[in-house]
Amino acid sequence: MTISTGNSTSRQKTQFGWFIFVLTALAILVRLWGIGEHSYWFDEAREVVRSLTPWPDVLFVTDGADPPVYRLLLFPIAQLTVNEFWLRLPSALFSGGAVYLSYAWLARQKLPTVGLITALFMAVSSVQIYYAQEVSQYSFVVFLALLLLASFDQVGRRGTVRDWIVLTAVIIVSLYSYYGLAWLLPVLDLHLLWRLWQRKERVQYGRFLITHLIIGLSIALLYFTQLAIHMNRFSTNKGLEPLFVNPGWLASIQQFDTQFLDGFISFFTFPFSSLPWRWMPLFFLLVTAVGSIHLCRNNQKTCHLTVYFWGAVLILFFVRFIGIYPIGQRYALAVLPLFFMLMAAGVDYLRKWPVIAYALGILLVGVQLFFWPQLAQLNPWLSLPRESLRPAVAYLNEQAQPDDVVYVYYGAGPAYKVYQGNSPLETIYGTWFRNLPTPEKVSEIHQAVNDAPRFWLAMSHIYQREDEELVQALAEASPGYIVVDQYEAENAAVFLFVRAP
Incomplete structure (x- = not known):
């Protein structure tokens, strides 16, 4: 032919x-x-x-x-x-x-x-x-x-x-x-x-x-x-x-x-x-x-x-x-x-x-x-690189108090800037600390929020199980912080931490 x-x-x-x-x-x-x-x-x-x-x-x-x-x-x-x-x-x-x-x-x-x-x-x-x-x-x-x-x-x-x-x-x-x-x-x-x-x-x-x-x-x-x-x-x-x-x-x-x-x-x-x-x-x-x-x-x-x-x-x-x-x-x-x-x-x-x-x-x-x-x-074999930070940020805005501090996880930085560019909340953007030991990561977050009585951790583009790792490490550190509120979506989350008594 x-x-x-x-x-x-x-x-x-x-x-x-x-x-x-x-x-x-x-x-x-x-x-x-x-x-x-x-x-x-x-x-x-x-x-x-x-x-x-x-x-x-x-x-x-x-x-x-x-x-x-x-x-x-x-x-x-x-x-x-x-x-x-x-x-x-x-x-x-x-x-x-x-x-x-x-x-x-x-x-x-x-x-x-x-x-x-x-x-x-x-x-x-x-x-x-x-x-x-x-x-x-x-x-x-x-x-x-x-x-x-x-x-x-x-x-x-x-x-x-x-x-x-x-x-x-x-x-x-x-x-x-x-x-x-x-x-x-x-x-x-x-x-x-x-x-x-x-x-x-x-x-x-x-x-x-x-x-x-x-x-x-x-x-x-x-x-x-x-x-x-x-x-x-x-x-x-x-x-x-x-x-x-x-x-x-x-x-x-x-x-x-x-x-x-x-x-x-x-x-x-x-x-x-x-x-x-x-x-x-x-x-x-x-x-x-x-x-x-x-x-x-x-x-x-x-x-x-x-x-x-x-x-x-x-x-x-x-x-x-x-x-x-x-x-x-x-x-x-x-x-x-x-x-x-x-x-x-x-x-x-x-x-x-x-x-x-x-x-x-x-x-x-x-x-x-x-x-x-x-x-x-x-499709059980399909895994797209999707991250649903938009609804997580919307939840944060609904629940946040005027004096709350927001610490933005390094992977969430770009998307958070797009969705929350003019936020009245005090916001700190974290460094790319993926390769640091967990204690150093927690130390950076402590210094960034300046031991605030309560703060939000906004996360997306989460590396492996780093969200669980940070939540647990912050609870065990001194001063300790416990999660009192959270919203989780596809590869994104916001956590509200309150300083433990």
């Missing part, structure tokens, strides 16, 4: 046109379902706090490890409201837009059927829906990855001045939005250079050089303003020791299959889960392998799409191998559309056996549905 081209492709694009618009609209609606119900968790709250930085200081925030574009998109919204719905809305829209873009890009490759199936997978993707309901750049990353793929393809097809300007702008926006998008560029750039060489148009070589000069200058500016700081903080926080040092050359290469299955396949298909069945990611890998072969064997003009995915994966493994960037999971989301494209090609290969093709498609969609974040309470 060959991948359809020519007039049949045009007819398919016309037939699929209405469906892709409906699918995109439904994808956005799914992403809006329950988008404002859960509180900000630690990472989200940190992004909100950064977006609340006054202008023009927000341009130069170096807290964290990401460049500024996404933060600037949130900035006007954050000046009006910190409501979860509105600050998560851009993520939902970018995620929904990626559904349409995935189809449009592949339809331009004369693969409308593969594009439609890819768009379907993107629409129901559990990892896409999760990040569509989070204040983070990850939905934007997938959207930009598709813009990069489409922009490089457009230059390779036509190469007008406008095409080159669009490509330059998309690359710069991508690099100033998320550093992980950079690992897509080498394979896309090499393929573009090959296409330009085949066309043998000198003017295109000049445009190629000018584009890369502009991009190089933008990277230099980014390096001296933010990237150097981010690289130092990122490598320190993530402990990115080169793999050729530990565990060594041979051992790290032998670990590649495990890192690929866990960091790419499992995270792309059933994220934040603890499934015990190793055959499931292997099954998805098999489908992806079939799709890879299908794109290359049946139509050599589309084989570069297979090279895009596997080339980017190898680049990601290499940069982790030398210790400059993590591998897999959210750090690899730039290759997510390519992964779903290969899965879609695997289903497309089976079209000559319609029953099997439909059964496989339904199975792949069903797995995604089962891991939707909205259905987390029904």
Whole structure:
């Protein structure tokens, strides 16, 4: 069987046109379902706090490890409201837009059927829906990855001045939005250079050089303003020791299959889960392998799409191998559309056996549905990083007395600042004391509250059983404090302590 081209492709694009618009609209609606119900968790709250930085200081925030574009998109919204719905809305829209873009890009490759199936997978993707309901750049990353793929393809097809300007702008926006998008560029750039060489148009070589000069200058500016700081903080926080040092050359290469299955396949298909069945990611890998072969064997003009995915994966493994960037999971989301494209090609290969093709498609969609974040309470294997500090803070405000002191546990700091920015209560934000012995933690809390007769301990992003540890240690210390009131929610709590007589 060959991948359809020519007039049949045009007819398919016309037939699929209405469906892709409906699918995109439904994808956005799914992403809006329950988008404002859960509180900000630690990472989200940190992004909100950064977006609340006054202008023009927000341009130069170096807290964290990401460049500024996404933060600037949130900035006007954050000046009006910190409501979860509105600050998560851009993520939902970018995620929904990626559904349409995935189809449009592949339809331009004369693969409308593969594009439609890819768009379907993107629409129901559990990892896409999760990040569509989070204040983070990850939905934007997938959207930009598709813009990069489409922009490089457009230059390779036509190469007008406008095409080159669009490509330059998309690359710069991508690099100033998320550093992980950079690992897509080498394979896309090499393929573009090959296409330009085949066309043998000198003017295109000049445009190629000018584009890369502009991009190089933008990277230099980014390096001296933010990237150097981010690289130092990122490598320190993530402990990115080169793999050729530990565990060594041979051992790290032998670990590649495990890192690929866990960091790419499992995270792309059933994220934040603890499934015990190793055959499931292997099954998805098999489908992806079939799709890879299908794109290359049946139509050599589309084989570069297979090279895009596997080339980017190898680049990601290499940069982790030398210790400059993590591998897999959210750090690899730039290759997510390519992964779903290969899965879609695997289903497309089976079209000559319609029953099997439909059964496989339904199975792949069903797995995604089962891991939707909205259905987390029904899935015993799904554990999302959720923290419900908002209702805990509301309870604190209802019960607190004017003279009460609030000690904010270090993990709750960002979210507490968002939900309680103008609190009249005396508030102390604790330091990151995770690695301290328990007596030193208690000593810090005692000094912070200055032996107040009563104080509140606000907690979220709780490390292991640290809430129970602190409650018990404060009761046993001198002076001792006992809990007289408390409110507990998902990975969040507030405790009212009164000094023991």
